[in-house]
Amino acid sequence: MDFKDIIQDIYKNVKAMEDCGALPTYIPDLAEVDPNKFGVHITTMDCQNYGVGDCYQKFSIQSIAKVLSLILAYKLLGAKIWERVDVEPSGNAFNSLLQLEVEKGIPRNPFINAGALVIADILLSELKNPKAEFLAFVRDISNNEDINYSSQIAASEKEVGFRNIALCNFIKSLGNIKNNPADVLDLYFDICSLEMHCKDLSELFLFLANNGKKITDKTPILTETQSKRINALMQTCGFYDESGEFAFRVGLPGKSGVGGGIIAIYPDKYAIAVWSPKLNKKGNSYKGMKFLEEFTSVTNLSIF
Numbered sequence: 001m002d003f004k005d006i007i008q009d010i011y012k013n014v015k016a017m018e019d020c021g022a023l024p025t026y027i028p029d030l031a032e033v034d035p036n037k038f039g040v041h042i043t044t045m046d047c048q049n050y051g052v053g054d055c056y057q058k059f060s061i062q063s064i065a066k067v068l069s070l071i072l073a074y075k076l077l078g079a080k081i082w083e084r085v086d087v088e089p090s091g092n093a094f095n096s097l098l099q100l101e102v103e104k105g106i107p108r109n110p111f112i113n114a115g116a117l118v119i120a121d122i123l124l125s126e127l128k129n130p131k132a133e134f135l136a137f138v139r140d141i142s143n144n145e146d147i148n149y150s151s152q153i154a155a156s157e158k159e160v161g162f163r164n165i166a167l168c169n170f171i172k173s174l175g176n177i178k179n180n181p182a183d184v185l186d187l188y189f190d191i192c193s194l195e196m197h198c199k200d201l202s203e204l205f206l207f208l209a210n211n212g213k214k215i216t217d218k219t220p221i222l223t224e225t226q227s228k229r230i231n232a233l234m235q236t237c238g239f240y241d242e243s244g245e246f247a248f249r250v251g252l253p254g255k256s257g258v259g260g261g262i263i264a265i266y267p268d269k270y271a272i273a274v275w276s277p278k279l280n281k282k283g284n285s286y287k288g289m290k291f292l293e294e295f296t297s298v299t300n301l302s303i304f
């Protein structure tokens, strides 16, 4: 299927729609982003690489990076990782503290903030220089040296990250954070501050459509089983308490971030990235979800 015309048409329609979302205000620098930015980029297994709009402008990928930190921790610890973090949808907001007390500090899944903090703690324990090694890992997956953290965004979030500070200390008190909470939070904020554009994202994530192997030289990043499990988690937990809605409307494994980005994967076929900064009430890109809903409906390419 040639995606170019389809993407152009849907892009035009969705761009013209009213945007019922709002910029996130709890991270001061994200509230300064131009709300009208809108980009889409697809990379396919049959080598199509096509984008429209602001698809070459970098943005803060925020929680999309939680997939990458999980993958690195999974490579380092293997299945033991599931002793520290569960694999169930939370049905609660991404930054909720609610379930932790009853569930004794084991976060519901690695994509809510509580889970991603435990993953950051694992990276801190397992790596000598976690910040540099995580970045090198991300660059290596996509053969792209032009991926960096934003120290400005990380500092902006750190200044007001009271909920994450509370979460991290609470999990520490329950015994599931092994390192100093301040160090875990520093690494977590850096991970969330990664910047990429839609083309970077769709190229990087294509390995999850390829059973966990790099497209270029077929090096395994993950085993086939591990890759299947990451896609399953993206499907069931990638959009927090809107994961059911995303499966219902779009029907692909995916992950969102409060920077307004979404990555979605169709195994064996493609990875597609969308960026539109205004978010719906659940913290997912309003137009990003609209675009992907149209895209999988028009192409009839969803996994269901």
Ligand SMILES: NC(=O)CC[C@H](N)C(=O)O
Pocket (backbone or CB within 6 Å): 061, 062, 063, 064, 094, 095, 113, 157, 164, 192, 256, 257, 258, 259, 283
């Ligand atoms: N959903 C998100 O993208 C949240 C990530 C953000 N850094 C936070 O911790 O709140």
